[in-house]
Structure formats: structure tokens, C-alpha cells
Amino acid sequence: MSYSIVPLQRLTEQLERLPGIGRKSAARLAFHLLYLPDKDAKAFTEALQDAREKIHECPICCNLTDVEPCPLCGDDRRDKTTICVVEDPRDVLAIERTREYSGLYHVLHGTISPMDGRGPDQLRVKELLRRLEDETVTEVIMATDPTVEGDYTAMYLSRLLKPLNIKVTRLAYGIPVGGDLEYADEVTLSRSLEGRNEL
Amino acid sequence: MSYSIVPLQRLTEQLERLPGIGRKSAARLAFHLLYLPDKDAKAFTEALQDAREKIHECPICCNLTDVEPCPLCGDDRRDKTTICVVEDPRDVLAIERTREYSGLYHVLHGTISPMDGRGPDQLRVKELLRRLEDETVTEVIMATDPTVEGDYTAMYLSRLLKPLNIKVTRLAYGIPVGGDLEYADEVTLSRSLEGRNEL
Numbered sequence: 001m002s003y004s005i006v007p008l009q010r011l012t013e014q015l016e017r018l019p020g021i022g023r024k025s026a027a028r029l030a031f032h033l034l035y036l037p038d039k040d041a042k043a044f045t046e047a048l049q050d051a052r053e054k055i056h057e058c059p060i061c062c063n064l065t066d067v068e069p070c071p072l073c074g075d076d077r078r079d080k081t082t083i084c085v086v087e088d089p090r091d092v093l094a095i096e097r098t099r100e101y102s103g104l105y106h107v108l109h110g111t112i113s114p115m116d117g118r119g120p121d122q123l124r125v126k127e128l129l130r131r132l133e134d135e136t137v138t139e140v141i142m143a144t145d146p147t148v149e150g151d152y153t154a155m156y157l158s159r160l161l162k163p164l165n166i167k168v169t170r171l172a173y174g175i176p177v178g179g180d181l182e183y184a185d186e187v188t189l190s191r192s193l194e195g196r197n198e199l
Numbered sequence: 200m201s202y203s204i205v206p207l208q209r210l211t212e213q214l215e216r217l218p219g220i221g222r223k224s225a226a227r228l229a230f231h232l233l234y235l236p237d238k239d240a241k242a243f244t245e246a247l248q249d250a251r252e253k254i255h256e257c258p259i260c261c262n263l264t265d266v267e268p269c270p271l272c273g274d275d276r277r278d279k280t281t282i283c284v285v286e287d288p289r290d291v292l293a294i295e296r297t298r299e300y301s302g303l304y305h306v307l308h309g310t311i312s313p314m315d316g317r318g319p320d321q322l323r324v325k326e327l328l329r330r331l332e333d334e335t336v337t338e339v340i341m342a343t344d345p346t347v348e349g350d351y352t353a354m355y356l357s358r359l360l361k362p363l364n365i366k367v368t369r370l371a372y373g374i375p376v377g378g379d380l381e382y383a384d385e386v387t388l389s390r391s392l393e394g395r396n397e398l
Binding site: 003004005006007008010011013014017018019020025027028029030031032033034036040041043044045047048049050051052054055064065066071072089090093096 | 202203204205206207209210212213216217218219224226227228229230231232233235239240242243244246247248249250251253254263264265270271288289292295
């Protein structure tokens with residue numbers, strides 16, 4: 001390696017490890033962070049430390065939160081009879097953006113994936129079962145991703161819940177709104193056919 | 200604003216202020232930084248603080264450095280008779296990568312830009328003149344960007360240096376190597392014509 005400014009090089013390398021940041025973006029970000037006024041640099045590191053210190057899993061739904069219970073579990077206006085099971089906290093944010101769902105959530109923090117050595121014990125499955133004990137919940141919506149692992153996880157959980165006499169549903173998968181039939185992949189199109197509704 | 204995890208939201212907003220990072224990338228980066236093992240998060244913030252604390256301007260060439268003088272000014276093998284004047288420290292790195300230049304540098308930290316209220320006093324011009332006093336330097340290469348401001352700055356400095364009896368040169372501008380005449384813009388092509396060499 002030829003001439004380099006060591007601490008700057010180290011910062012660039014750290015930035016390059018972030019997802020979606022290549023060598024050139026990392027260099028640009030490093031210079032930006034270097035030239036940032038002290039006030040802004042402080043706000044940046046504080047936001048990072050603050051988020052890492054204060055955010056933990058909600059003891060009920062396992063979603064990320066800085067309060068206990070999380071604002072969703074603690075909200076009396078939410079429908080306590082329905083739980084929507086998702087893979088990770090980003091999915092909760094996505095569903096909340098629709099403003100169509102008013103029930104509760106349960107965040108698994110992953111999927112069952114034997115290939116990667118992840119079984120049900122690595123997910124928040126026990127926590128889900130505990131929530132179903134008092135029989136308040138009448139429906140569990142499986143909203144895991146429509147991938148091999150997501151489907152498998154939904155199937156596994158639905159079998160686990162069957163004896164509990166709880167309605168288990170799965171999100172509908174099909175052609176995205178505004179999508180084009182011609183460009184839809186075969187699997188999505190088959191799912192869309194299977195899940196067809198009467199008009 | 201609907202449901203959000205406040206510290207995570209704040210971190211996302213901080214990341215969104217970085218150059219080239221949009222809303223979705225910021226959210227992805229925020230989750231990544233949140234889930235980072237403690238060791239890696241510490242390495243990240245330390246690299247940032249370290250770079251900001253240790254890096255300052257070299258008292259001679261005004262390039263960024265963590266040692267004094269910088270490795271380039273302190274290197275006895277470099278040709279002390281030539282100074283290459285650039286706009287910012289990234290330009291030094293770019294020229295060093297060519298391995299074609301063995302002289303010294305001078306970093307202006309910007310260009311003269313009356314539109315933005317930046318005159319010569321905001322640049323490291325006094326520092327450049329001080330370096331020319333002992334008459335070691337025989338050539339100054341103007342390597343500012345081929346933009347209106349870069350050209351103007353090079354012109355301004357060359358007039359300033361003329362009375363000192365120093366050879367002032369400017370980088371050649373023309374069609375990039377591997378480029379296509381057909382797609383070259385008119386200004387680049389005119390510059391390339393003006394700067395033509397005998398074969």
C-alpha cells in the first residue's frame with residue numbers, strides 16, 4: 001500500500017463494512033464525517049450510542065423498543081385478539097404504514113433455516129406460545145416473507161398452533177398492485193391464481 | 200407521524216444526512232448498526248473519533264495528516280523543487296495513485312468562488328507563498344479541477360506567482376483515455392484541441 005492517512009484509512013475501512021457502501025462511497029463518507037462540525041459529529045455518535053443502549057426487545061411481542069412494554073403492546077386501542085407474526089422489526093414498520101391493521105404483533109427475529117443451523121429455539125417461538133395461553137387471542141396471522149424459509153416457518157408455527165384451537169391465517173401473495181402480468185415470475189403468478197377470489 | 204421507535208428514528212435521521220444515503224438506505228444502516236456486536240460498534244465509533252481527533256492540517260502543505268510534518272513533506276526522496284497545487288486532500292490521493300509524480304503538494308482546501316463568498320483569504324494561499332520564499336521551488340503545477348472555479352483559481356494563483364519568477368504549469372485537460380470522441384462534450388474537445396501535441 002502506498003501513501004495513506006492511517007486514521008482516515010481506518011475510518012474508511014469501517015464504513016466499507018456497512019451494507020451497500022462500496023469503496024468510493026466509504027471514502028466520501030469518511031471525508032464528510034471528518035469535516036463535520038463538532039456539534040453534528042456529537043449528535044451522530046450520540047444517536048448511535050443512544051439507540052444501541054436504549055433499544056431492547058419488548059418482553060411481550062419481542063419487537064424492538066425503548067419503553068416497556070412497547071407502544072404497540074401498551075396501546076389499549078389495539079385489538080388484543082389478533083397477533084400478526086413477522087420475521088423482523090422492519091416488517092412491523094411496513095405493516096403499520098398501511099394503517100390497515102389494528103391488532104398486535106409478534107417478532108420472531110428470523111426464520112427457521114436448517115441450512116444456516118437456525119431452528120425454532122433461535123426464534124421467539126416460546127414467547128409466542130406464552131402469549132396464547134390465556135386464550136384472549138383468536139387469530140394469528142403469519143406474515144413471514146414469501147420465501148422458502150418464510151413459508152416453512154409459517155407452516156411450522158401453524159402446525160404448532162393447531163391443537164390450541166386458534167385460527168391461523170397467512171398473508172395473501174400475488175401480483176403487486178400496479179404490477180404487470182407479463183413480467184410477473186411464475187411462482188408469484190401461480191400463488192396469485194391459487195389465491196383467487198370471487199368477484 | 201405514526202408509530203416509531205424514537206432512538207432508532209433519530210439514528211435513521213442522522214444517517215439520512217450523510218451524502219448519498221437516502222431514506223431506505225438510512226433505515227437499513229440503522230438496523231445494521233443496532234444489531235452490530237458490541238466489539239464492532241466500538242471499533243466503528245473509535246475509528247470515527249480517532250480520525251476526528253488525530254487528523255489535522257500539515258503545517259507545510261496543508262494536506263490532512265496525523266503526523267507532523269505529513270509523510271509527503273517529511274519524505275526526503277520527494278523532489279522539493281516542484282509543488283502540485285490541488286483543491287482538496289482527495290486530489291492528493293488520486294495523484295499519488297498514478298505513481299507518476301514525485302514532487303510535493305499544496306492543498307488549498309477549496310477554490311475561489313465569489314458566488315459563494317469564498318475569496319483567496321479562505322484558501323491556504325498565504326501558506327503557499329511562504330513556501331516559495333526560499334527559492335527552492337522552481338515549478339508550481341496547478342492541478343485544480345477543470346471547472347469555472349478551478350480554472351479561475353489556477354489563473355489567479357498563476358498571476359500571483361508570475362513576479363516570483365517561478366514556472367507555473369497547468370494539468371492537461373482533454374479526452375479521457377479510453378474515451379470516445381463522439382461522446383466527448385464540446386468544452387472538453389476544444390480543450391483537447393488547444394492542448395494538442397506534435398507526434
